[in-house]
Amino acid sequence: MKAFMSMDRRKFLNLSSLGISSFTITGFIPTTAQEIALGSNPMSNINPVVVATWDAGLAANLAAWKVLGNGGKVLDAVENGVKVTEDEINCCVGLSGNPDRDGHVTLDASIMDHEFNCGSVAFLERIKHPISVARRVMEKTPHVMLVGEGAQQFALSEGFSLEPDTLSEDAKKSYEGWLKKSEYKPVINIERKQATSQLDPSLMAPPKLSNGEWNHDTIGMIALDSFGNLSGSCTTSGAGFKMRGRVGDSPIIGAGLYVDNEVGAVVATGQGEDVIRVAGASAVVEQMRQGKSPAEACKFVVERIRRIKKDKAKDIQVCFIALNKKGEAGAFALHKGFNYAVHTKDGNKLFESSSID
Ligand code: ASP
Numbered sequence: 001m002k003a004f005m006s007m008d009r010r011k012f013l014n015l016s017s018l019g020i021s022s023f024t025i026t027g028f029i030p031t032t033a034q035e036i037a038l039g040s041n042p043m044s045n046i047n048p049v050v051v052a053t054w055d056a057g058l059a060a061n062l063a064a065w066k067v068l069g070n071g072g073k074v075l076d077a078v079e080n081g082v083k084v085t086e087d088e089i090n091c092c093v094g095l096s097g098n099p100d101r102d103g104h105v106t107l108d109a110s111i112m113d114h115e116f117n118c119g120s121v122a123f124l125e126r127i128k129h130p131i132s133v134a135r136r137v138m139e140k141t142p143h144v145m146l147v148g149e150g151a152q153q154f155a156l157s158e159g160f161s162l163e164p165d166t167l168s169e170d171a172k173k174s175y176e177g178w179l180k181k182s183e184y185k186p187v188i189n190i191e192r193k194q195a196t197s198q199l200d201p202s203l204m205a206p207p208k209l210s211n212g213e214w215n216h217d218t219i220g221m222i223a224l225d226s227f228g229n230l231s232g233s234c235t236t237s238g239a240g241f242k243m244r245g246r247v248g249d250s251p252i253i254g255a256g257l258y259v260d261n262e263v264g265a266v267v268a269t270g271q272g273e274d275v276i277r278v279a280g281a282s283a284v285v286e287q288m289r290q291g292k293s294p295a296e297a298c299k300f301v302v303e304r305i306r307r308i309k310k311d312k313a314k315d316i317q318v319c320f321i322a323l324n325k326k327g328e329a330g331a332f333a334l335h336k337g338f339n340y341a342v343h344t345k346d347g348n349k350l351f352e353s354s355s356i357d
Helices: 057-069 074-087 130-140 148-157 169-181 191-197 272-276 280-289 294-315
Strands: 022-024 027-029 049-053 107-112 118-124 145-147 218-224 230-236 257-260 264-270 318-324 329-333 339-344 347-352
Touching: 049 057, 049 074, 049 318, 049 329, 057 074, 057 218, 057 339, 057 347, 074 107, 074 130, 074 218, 074 230, 107 130, 107 257, 118 130, 118 148, 130 145, 130 148, 130 230, 145 148, 218 264, 218 318, 230 257, 230 264, 257 280, 264 272, 264 280, 264 294, 272 280, 272 294, 280 294, 280 318, 294 318, 294 329
Parallel strands: 118 145
Antiparallel strands: 022 027, 049 218, 049 339, 107 118, 107 230, 218 230, 257 264, 264 318, 318 329, 339 347
16 A cells, blocks of 8 residues: 555556556555556545546646645535636537527536535526536525526526527537538537538547647536545536437436545536436446445446447447545546546646547
8 A cells, every 4th residue: 555655656647557456455456547546645634636527627627726726625626627618618518518409508517515515507598607506506595406497597696697698609600510400419529520510621620638629518527625525516518409408417416426525526428318327426436435446436337338328339428537535536438539637736637538449
């Protein structure tokens, strides 16, 4: 265990060569490319960690780290972090995201703290920061989830402003492209590129790994603060060109997001319907509770989805990121192409997730 906790081990390591993971009486042995040795944190001296989905997670992590690095609370960190992505005009998250098939952007978001407090909003329109509305639901109402018009009314009563019902430039192009065929057929990892490409080939370029560049429509973040507390957040414009009223996994506690402060925190991205059917985030937490590492736990649930979907699994992407109480982070995806950002005291880095294929 001592060796595992050494300074070298605390650096970000690609441990893919280690083979099958195991637990021994000397400690936890990480094993896949996603097992990042961040060191175990004695409660007296805990090193904060932030993990976020996709490359947009790099910018989001920086904002979260500003809170955590100053000894701030993890709930503030995960809210502030994903707000950066909600603000991005070139990102598919938030009001600049792809609309539903009727041309309206509808947003889903959830947040959960270290004491099982949670809040979420779904099918929310014209409000810039759904994650902050979700937090208000958690803190100011007796409920966990508000949807649609009720969620919007609540947001307005809390002082949020009503934004215009318009589409961002990219979303407009994307929607116009989609309207040509009006087929609901998401492409895994890169929904907007497919639709837009029918109009504008320049948008077929691979997503850049720079702050704020989009390649998906969700950001999920999980973090550990120096008090040893975990929290998580998730915010999305959902599946592009979905049916009006469709809600994905992101605002559903236990599916898109789950936090158990005794065990770990998990957030999902990808095909929401298939995350919901296995209560994805909660299922990953339960696997960690039974002793699996974060990456192993993610893999276990992704494999379950693979089995359930059979040959249809090739048409969907599902990814999980997980962080345990010790500050160890991991991820796993159904298909390659998923990446995630991890910020520790040693820096903010992007990792390619392992996947089934
Ligand atoms: N999980 C989100 C949803 O199904 C989409 C995504 O992660 O891109 O709404």
